Amino acid sequence: MTPRILIIGPCAAETREQVLTTAQRLKDRLAGNCQAIFRAGLWKPRSSPDTFQGVGNEGLAWLQEVQRETGMKVATEVSNTEQAEAALKAGVNYLWIGARTAANPIQVQLLADTIRDRAEGVMIKNPVSEDAELWIGNIRRIMHYTPNVMAVHRGCNHLSCWGMAKRIREAFAEVPLILDPSHMAGRADKVESLMQAAARLEYDGYMIEVHPHPTEALSDAKQQITPEELSAILERLEKLPKDTTETELLWYRAMMDEVDDRLWDTLAERMQISRKIGRWKKERGLPVVQPERKAEIIEKRLSWAKTAGVQPDTVRNIIEAIHTESVREQGN
Numbered sequence: 334m335t336p337r338i339l340i341i342g343p344c345a346a347e348t349r350e351q352v353l354t355t356a357q358r359l360k361d362r363l364a365g366n367c368q369a370i371f372r373a374g375l376w377k378p379r380s381s382p383d384t385f386q387g388v389g390n391e392g393l394a395w396l397q398e399v400q401r402e403t404g405m406k407v408a409t410e411v412s413n414t415e416q417a418e419a420a421l422k423a424g425v426n427y428l429w430i431g432a433r434t435a436a437n438p439i440q441v442q443l444l445a446d447t448i449r450d451r452a453e454g455v456m457i458k459n460p461v462s463e464d465a466e467l468w469i470g471n472i473r474r475i476m477h478y479t480p481n482v483m484a485v486h487r488g489c490n491h492l493s494c495w496g497m498a499k500r501i502r503e504a505f506a507e508v509p510l511i512l513d514p515s516h517m518a519g520r521a522d523k524v525e526s527l528m529q530a531a532a533r534l535e536y537d538g539y540m541i542e543v544h545p546h547p548t549e550a551l552s553d554a555k556q557q558i559t560p561e562e563l564s565a566i567l568e569r570l571e572k573l574p575k576d577t578t579e580t581e582l583l584w585y586r587a588m589m590d591e592v593d594d595r596l597w598d599t600l601a602e603r604m605q606i607s608r609k610i611g612r613w614k615k616e617r618g619l620p621v622v623q624p625e626r627k628a629e630i631i632e633k634r635l636s637w638a639k640t641a642g643v644q645p646d647t648v649r650n651i652i653e654a655i656h657t658e659s660v661r662e663q664g665n
Contacts, residue, residue, distance in 0.1 A: 335571055338368045338483070338509055338538030340408060340427075340456070341563065344553040345385060346373040346392035354545050356399040358560035363567075370427055371396075371405045372540065375420075377552060378412050378433050385551040393423035400424070408456065413440070414447045421451050429456035429540075432487055432516075435471055436460040445474045454481035456540070458513065463489045465500040472505060485540050487513035492595070493527075495534075495587040509537035515556045521547065524558060525566045533576045533583050603655070604662050611663030621663045627656055 341359055346352045356371050363369050373396065377387035396407040408427035411417040412434045420428055428448060434440050435458050448455055455475050459468045468484070475482050484505065486498040502510055514527035528539055544550045547557040558566075576583065614621060631652055638648040 336367055336532075336536075336538040336567075338370070338511060339363070340370045340372050340429075340483075340485075340511065340538065340540040341543050342372040343544045343550065344374055344515075344542045344557060345377050345387055345551055346375055346395055346409075347385075347388065347551050349395045349398070351545060352392070352395040353398060353402065355543060355560065356403050356405060358545065359543060359563070360403040360405060362560055362564040367538070369405055370408050371399050371403070372408045372429075374410050374552075376410065376412060376416050378410075378431060390419055393419065393425070396425060397423060400426075406453065411444060414443055417444055417447045421448065426453045427456060428452050429485065430458060430471070430475075432458045432461045432489070435468070436462060436464075438467065438470060438474070441471045442474050445478055448475075449478040452479065454483060455479050456483040456485050456511065458485040458487050459489060459494065459497060459501075461489055463492065463494050463497055465497040468497065468501060469504050472501070472508060476508075483509045483511050483537075485511045485513050486517075486536075487540075488517035491519075493517055493587070493591050495584065495591055499584045499588070511538045511540050512536050513540040515540070515542040515553070519556050521556055521558050521562075524556070525569070528566065528570060529573060530587060532570060532573060533580075534587065535580055600655070604658065607659040607662040608665070611665065614663065621660055630656070 343351065343355055352373055359369070359371065373392065375387050375389055375392040375396075377385060392409075396409065399405060399407050406426040408429055409420055409425055410431050411420055411428050412431065417428060428444075430441060430444060434444070441457070445455075457468070457471050457475055460471075472482055472484060484501050486494070486501070488494055489497070498510065501508070512527065512531040514524045514531070518524055518527055524541065531539065541563060542553055542557040543560055543563050544554075544557040545559060547554055547559060550557050611621065631649065634648050634652055635645050637643075638645045
């Protein structure tokens with residue numbers, strides 16, 4: 334399953350040597366049957382001002398060298414019109430709008446007005462929140478000026494949000510759907526499994542963070558892979574047997590798996606709270622089991638079951654199982 338589009342390179346451009354080394358190692362290991370775009374962040378909209386904020390305009394010259402020495406197209410993230418202007422004047426081929434910026438439609442419109450048709454293409458990530466309508470609106474804003482738009486699915490708030498990506502596929506059949514497994518996973522060891530899932534869902538490509546020495550990266554060190562690791566993953570992906578299951582069903586299964594992940598994560602969180610409650614009761618000499626509290630929970634959830642259309646007996650059985658385990662956790 335060969336991807337049509339690969340957007341690859343370090344999370345952040347750190348030094349000229351790091352950028353050129355990464356680009357050359359990628360160029361040496363990539364097959365020529367897909368569109369390869371070298372990516373590197375120059376302006377990093379990080380959560381904390383104490384972390385690496387990027388090299389800024391200095392890195393534009395490094396991207397120009399990548400263009401000259403490897404022949405690869407280059408891309409960088411822009412968060413405001415000043416950055417967009419600088420990148421366009423430097424001849425950067427593709428600009429991408431990150432998840433934080435995508436949460437602000439006014440800022441996206443300003444960027445769309447600035448970029449217009451001056452770039453070869455624009456990549457727009459989904460917003461940090463699970464908001465399909467906002468993502469759809471952002472794509473439309475950009476398409477008003479730029480026909481070459483790519484929708485980059487990077488997940489939101491620690492969730493994969495497969496259902497939101499399915500909405501984009503249905504709304505824009507002509508727009509390439511790109512998976513960003515690096516941010517979705519947040520861990521290098523999960524990148525390959527997400528790429529496999531996207532291949533089965535017929536995504537058009539991937540945006541992947543690649544660094545020559547991930548452990549030394551100044552940002553997102555845990556989720557970056559080496560050029561050699563990427564090459565090996567792509568080889569294994571090529572040999573992945575085609576799933577004959579209908580793609581529509583695979584989308585629903587991916588959405589179901591995500592819901593299940595939320596359920597189990599929520600259950601684990603509940604048990605952590607149960608242990609804290611148990612310690613609190615023990616310090617005060619209170620009994621672990623309090624029948625009135627259990628009755629209150631059951632009544633509340635049975636009322637919910639009627640509204641949600643879920644069988645009351647099913648809800649009662651689940652509550653009993655969870656309560657039994659919670660009592661055990663509190664007693665430990």
